[in-house]
Amino acid sequence: MGLQEDFEEHAEKAKTLPESTTNEDKLVLYGLYKQATVGDVNTPKPGVFNMRDRAKWCAWEAVKGKSKEEAMSDYITKVKQLLEEAAAAGTS
Template identity: 40%
Template sequence: MNANTLEEAVALTKKFTSKPTNEELLKIYALYKQATIGDNKEERPGGFDFVAAAKYNAWMKESGKEKAEASEEYISYVNGLSSKYM
């Protein structure tokens, strides 16, 4: 099963039967945020919130990508992962 839209790709991730790696999850998160919001304008999390910092850094790596480009990349990435996790 392959997704053709961002919404279908999001739904596909919910059907994964096992959890992707942390790196894969961060990539999914970052591409989704870039596709739906655009460049990260949030303040960098401080202290010892390592999860929030990892998400922030992953999203920052996608900065500069157009929403449409990030959306296409998200769909492609999720489709690729679906063969591994479904």
């Protein structure tokens, strides 16, 4: 399986992450996903009163400069990690 297919598969798996997934982890995934699919952040930073969109923008900005392939690989690794943590938490 190629990197693109693996990435798409893990993007689908990310939708099954539990509600308990932290916002920080969700923002990391968001930033990596946007970097992998769009590239460097290309929109103005949202205003201070738009906290949700501003946090998402900052997460994307944090991975600025990563190649598409590197962002895909990091995204896959993060989804695997979160799924493993969720499985471990479910068995305890």
